[in-house]
Amino acid sequence: MPINYYITLALCLFAIGVVGVLTRRNAIIVFMCIELMLNAVNLLLVAFSKMHHLAKGAAATAGSDGQLFVFFIMVVAAAEVSVGLAIIVMMYRNVHSININFLNRLKH
């Protein structure tokens, strides 16, 4: 398949993630949308990796660094989620809500 299909799919997923972050008010759903953005990037990286592999082709490992990068993104995303959920739990204990509309005390 042409690479443009993958780019379009990844961009669609990424855009869904961005729109979700900007419009949803539930902290967990906002977080899921951020994960969607990261996974769209993962998909794109893997597609590019395959593309470079086919283009270079000489060595079996050609273009494999894109796939390696994906693993790092997964690890970092997991670390970010563990910290993020801890922060959300901490906030829930204090205000009994995870609605991010509560985030307006600092405006005053």
Added chain:
Amino acid sequence: MNAVLLSGLLGVVMMFASFLFKTKAPVRMLAILGILLLLVVNILESNGIRLFHLDTTGFLAFSSYALFFNTIAIACTLVYFLISSKDMQKAGNHYAEYFALIFFILTGIFLVTSFTNLLMLFLGIEIISIPLYILTGAAKKDLKSNEAALKYLLMGAFSTGIMLLGIAFIYGATGTFEIAKMNIAGLAKSNLLTAGMLLLLFSMCFKVSVAPFHFWTPDVYDGAPTVFTSFMATIVKVGIFAGFLHLFYSAFEPVALQWKLWLAILAALTLFIGNITAVFQQSVKRMLAYSSIAQAGFMLFALVALNETGHEGLLLYAIAYSLATIGIFGVIAKMTDYSFDGFNGLATHQPLVALCVTIFMLSLAGIPLSAGFLAKFYMLKAVIQSGDYLWLVIFGVLMAAVSAYYYFRVIQAMYFKQGPNHFSGISSFEKYVLVGICVLIIFTGLFPNVIFGWLYF
């Protein structure tokens, strides 16, 4: 190289320190000894003496500039520990862990100043960010701290997503993450590359709070415990700036025409929004948050100029801005009232502290004989040398004049107004540290050659 491993190791040591020591004093001593060790090891490495050697070809390269920047970051952290480490007890119960997180953040800063691979840039930025989310939320019962942590986390993760998309596009266009192998100049017409570069630019602007991506900064800096605001507004910000400059200087210089104008406009916008909004603040802490945005505008000049003077200017800026802001936050952390009125009459209650704060404010405003003046001077000189964007220089000078207003407001409150004492006391050791910072600021302002002598010889 040695500093990267050692600071990660020290972070682990500090985590164990929390149950090895029952009291807080030995933990503090251990942290200060650790940072001193880190400083010595890094200075030794700058002079070519390595404790051990690992091959990091293709991932990290420790140029003398990067090593010197690391030395500045470590030295500023040492000063920060000396003046603020006692106040960290007020933030929460996990004293040793805060030091551990700060050591981890330093590891991230070392990666960001010396990467040669976009993977290392991404990892470095994340190693800086994730501990910072925790430090921001350190005051667990404080709603403002909770809110700041969640806001910082959501904004940080969002900008990381954008940065990753940028890196993925660049990978698609060039086929490698290694900057040296990219052949950017040959791909100047590639749309993928341009899109990736602009996405990277915007996400880095998010991280260093450049307008119009700055909206999270005042809330986060205001809500976080003051001691940690001090760390994040100074050492972290300057460290990420070093990475920003390194990225655009080493990788995207061949296509500078495509992004320089964007950056010049962003710099002007940042200066304008930061300075004008700072004028209207009632809280000194929030004013300093906006002032940090305004100073980021000046630091962007190094990127607009992209020459040697710009690099030197960023070094001077790192020293001048970090030292002065750490000093001021060290004082604010000991105040019970963060508003401008809280500073009323400080000069009669605490004459020495008021004098030090005055010197810090003068340095931030860029008054001659202080390090801040030279830093601004080098930034303006760098842009003039690069030839273009003279309007930016003129605008920068105008905005520096505006900034004097809100810095002098604090001085005026301290010396020309009377009020009750809102200062909760300071030990004589911390007074010596404050005076030491003042001496450093004035020394750097008078003899910048000493600093550059260190860098080049």
